[in-house]
Structures are given as structure tokens and as C-alpha cells.
């Protein structure tokens with residue numbers, strides 16, 4: 001009998017438990033969960049928020065979907081800029097099974113967002129990482145304000161943004177919420193979500209459901225419009241770096257070459273190229289500084305950094321060879337063989353700089369800017385090339401005019417016309433009263449081919 005009663009009370013408890021666990025689902029199934037969502041088709045990103053009404057803990061529910069194939073992490077943040085925003089980063093868990101790792105972090109302009117334990121997140125059903133996608137549904141407690149900022153739950157356009165990590169670190173799998181993630185490959189502009197429309201019954205938002213206030217976003221994630229502040233990763237340091245480098249390689253060095261060929265003044269070439277070297281020095285300095293300070297590949301192992309340092313070495317070598325070669329020329333009065341290497345190293349350093357600028361632009365995800373950069377470089381090459389060619393042509397013509405052969409010819413025709421009383425356009429003398437002045441002497445003919453096709457170093461006077 002006692003056994004019966006015990007069995008009966010156990011059954012009641014079980015049924016009650018079962019019912020109580022099913023209740024929220026049956027309620028949820030019948031209640032629409034209000035949400036606001038946004039879909040970015042090109043980047044394959046979706047984000048939706050639900051704002052529980054009257055939540056004392058200031059909770060929020062989110063669903064976030066992002067591409068996992070070419071990105072080792074994905075994240076979204078609340079705020080008008082990276083700095084001090086509350087960011088949720090997702091990446092594959094250590095065993096890469098089921099749910100992803102969800103890491104709440106506080107954004108920082110100069111380094112990776114730092115993990116925060118001040119907000120509590122619970123991953124909910126339906127979260128997973130496949131080969132293609134991260135999907136995370138979660139409940140965030142105490143998420144409407146944090147030490148550094150807050151989100152206005154009554155706003156109709158609360159600011160959000162997302163970012164996607166790079167591909168290189170593709171095997172990022174960790175359960176560690178503080179895992180150091182690599183810099184993002186791209187980020188969105190700030191976009192709004194209507195918190196007011198998302199307020200009501202709590203639950204995981206369902207994008208496209210009856211209660212969802214859906215919108216679509218513009219994927220233009222290529223510019224610096226990040227709430228007016230410098231975008232993360234495109235910081236002022238990076239901008240200075242890119243300016244020094246691009247200016248040096250695209251204008252100063254080609255300009256130094258052009259001026260040498262146009263004006264044939266070594267001191268002008270020396271001055272301009274030395275200024276270029278100074279710019280490259282500042283560019284490499286700022287490049288290394290931002291790499292370390294902003295934790296952008298701080299061990300300098302990215303191909304852009306390696307090729308950049310190599311380019312710097314080639315630039316310094318070019319400069320040193322130019323200087324030593326020129327000093328030797330001034331001392332001995334004959335062109336130094338060192339100059340041959342300078343003439344190879346010079347164009348090589350300019351080419352390396354051009355290639356590395358394109359790699360740098362690709363690294364920051366500005367693929368569109370690469371085309372502009374290539375077009376501008378081509379224009380510079382065409383202008384410099386044509387000016388040098390024009391100058392060479394004029395020089396050859398002048399050299400031919402001043403050659404002994406030309407002089408002889410001029411003198412000869414003058415002699416003939418003098419003898420024949422003819423014009424210089426006459427076609428040869430019928431009778432010679434006197435031989436032409438150079439007759440019987442060997443004339444040092446300078447043929448067109450034997451003229452150097454461009455100004456050689458020995459044409460540049462040591463004192464210039």
C-alpha cells in the first residue's frame with residue numbers, strides 16, 4: 001500500500017514536471033514573439049532582437065546568423081562605434097560539434113575586443129555551426145547597459161554593426177571565451193534596429209515570423225563611415241602608414257627618376273629620393289607600430305608585413321648604392337659599376353612597393369581601392385614614361401644635329417653652294433672647284449644607333 005502511494009505521488013510529480021516543462025513551449029507556440037530583424041544578403045548576415053517587456057534584469061534575446069565558410073569568427077555589436085560597444089563574438093567550439101562558442105566583449109579601438117563577464121549569456125536551442133554558417137540564438141541578461149555604454153530599449157533606431165573575421169586563421173576552434181581573435185576582414189556600417197517594435201513577450205526572435213519587423217540592410221561595408229569615428233582596423237595609424245607609403249612609391253620615387261632624366265641633375269634626384277626614403281622610413285615605423293599596438297598580426301608574419309620589410313631593405317640598398325656609386329664617380333670621373341646595380345634596384349623597389357600597396361589594400365578589405373590604385377599607378381607610369389621618351393627623342397635629335405657628321409654635312413653643303421653659287425637645296429655639285437673641308441680626313445661618324453638611347457650616367461656631370 002505504502003509502495004502504491006509512493007508510486008502515485010512520483011507519477012504526479014512526473015506529470016507536473018512534464019506539464020510545466022511543456023507549458024512555455026505551448027504558450028510560446030501560440031504567442032507571437034515580437035522582434036526586429038535585418039538581413040544583409042551579400043554578406044549572408046542576419047540579426048534579430050527581442051526586447052522582453054518589463055524585464056527587471058534588462059534582458060535581450062538575439063538570433064544571429066553569419067557565414068562560417070570564409071570567416072573564422074563573426075560578431076555583432078551595440079553602439080555607434082567599435083570603442084566601448086558591447087560585442088558578441090561567435091566561433092567554433094573546440095570539438096566543433098553543435099553550438100558555437102559565444103563570447104561577450106567590450107570593443108576597443110586599438111586592440112581586439114576584450115572579454116567581459118559583466119553580462120550573462122545563455123545559448124538557446126537551434127544554435128549551431130555548419131560548414132557554411134554560424135547560427136546562435138541566445139538570451140542575454142543585463143545587456144541593456146554595461147560599464148562603458150548602453151542601448152536604449154525604447155529607441156526605434158538603436159545602433160548596431162557586425163564584423164566578420166578573416167579566413168587565414170580558419171581552424172579557430174576554442175571553448176575559451178577570451179580566445180585572442182584575429183582582426184576582422186570586414187565590418188558593416190552602423191545600422192538601426194527598432195527596439196520598440198521588438199518589445200513584448202520574451203523569446204528567441206524568429207526572422208520572417210508574424211511578429212517580426214523585418215528589414216534589409218545595405219552591405220556597403222567598405223568605407224569609413226563608422227559613426228564619424230575612425231573605423232576599427234582603419235585607424236589613424238593605419239591611415240598615416242598608408243599615406244606615407246603610397247605617396248613615396250606612387251609619386252616621390254617615380255618623380256625622382258623623372259627629374260633625373262628631365263633635368264639631368266643628380267643632386268635633384270638625390271634630394272627627391274632621399275625624401276622618399278624618409279617617407280618609407282616613417283611608413284615602416286608607423287606600420288610596425290600599428291601592427292603591435294592594434295594587435296594586427298603583431299608578430300609581423302603577414303605577407304604584407306614581410307614583403308614590406310623586404311621592400312624597405314631594397315629601398316635602403318638602392319639609396320646606399322646610388323650614393324656610393326655617385327661618390328665614386330665624382331672621385332674617379334668614370335661611371336662606377338655599382339651604378340648598374342642601382343639601376344636594377346631602383347625600379348625593383350618601386351615595383352615591390354606597388355605590389356605591396358595592393359596587398360595592403362586587399363588585407364584591409366578595400367578591393368575596390370586596388371583598381372583605383374592600379375589605374376593611378378599606370379597613369380603615373382605613362383606620364384613619366386612619355387616625358388622621358390620625349391626628352392630622349394629631343395636629345396637624340398640634338399645630338400644628331402651636333403654630330404661631326406652633321407657638321408661636316410652642313411659645312412660641305414655650304415661649301416658646295418659657295419662653289420656652285422647654288423642654294424643648299426641643290427642636288428650635288430656638277431663640278432668641284434674645291435674639295436669639301438673634311439675631304440681626305442677620317443670623319444668620326446656618329447650613327448643614330450651608336451648614340452645612347454637615353455642619357456647614361458656618364459652624361460651626368462660629376463659636379464651636377
Ligand code: HEM
Pocket residue numbers: 183233234238239241242245246249283284287288290291296300304305306307308309311312352353354356357358360361363364366
Ligand atoms: C612597401 C611597403 C608598404 C606599403 C606600400 C604599404 C601600404 C599599405 C596600404 C596601402 C595599406 C592599406 C591601408 C588602408 O587602406 O586602410 C596598408 C595597411 C597596413 N600595413 Fe602596410 N605597407 C607597406 C609596408 C608595411 C610594413 C613593413 C608593415 C609592418 C611591418 C605594414 C603594416 C600594415 C598594417 C598593420 C596595415 C593595416 C592592416 C589592417 O588594418 O588590417 N605595412 N599598408
Ligand code: HEM
Pocket residue numbers: 253256257260266269270273274276277315316318319320322323324326339340342343346347349350454455456457458460
Ligand atoms: C631609394 C632611393 C632611390 C631610388 C628609388 C632611385 C631610383 C633610380 C632609378 C630608377 C634610376 C634609373 C634610371 C635609369 O635607368 O634611367 C636611378 C639612376 C640614378 N640614381 Fe638613383 N635612386 C635612388 C637614390 C639615389 C641616390 C641617393 C643617389 C645618389 C646621389 C642616386 C643617384 C643616381 C644616379 C647618378 C643615377 C643615374 C645612373 C645611370 O644613369 O647609370 N640615386 N635611380
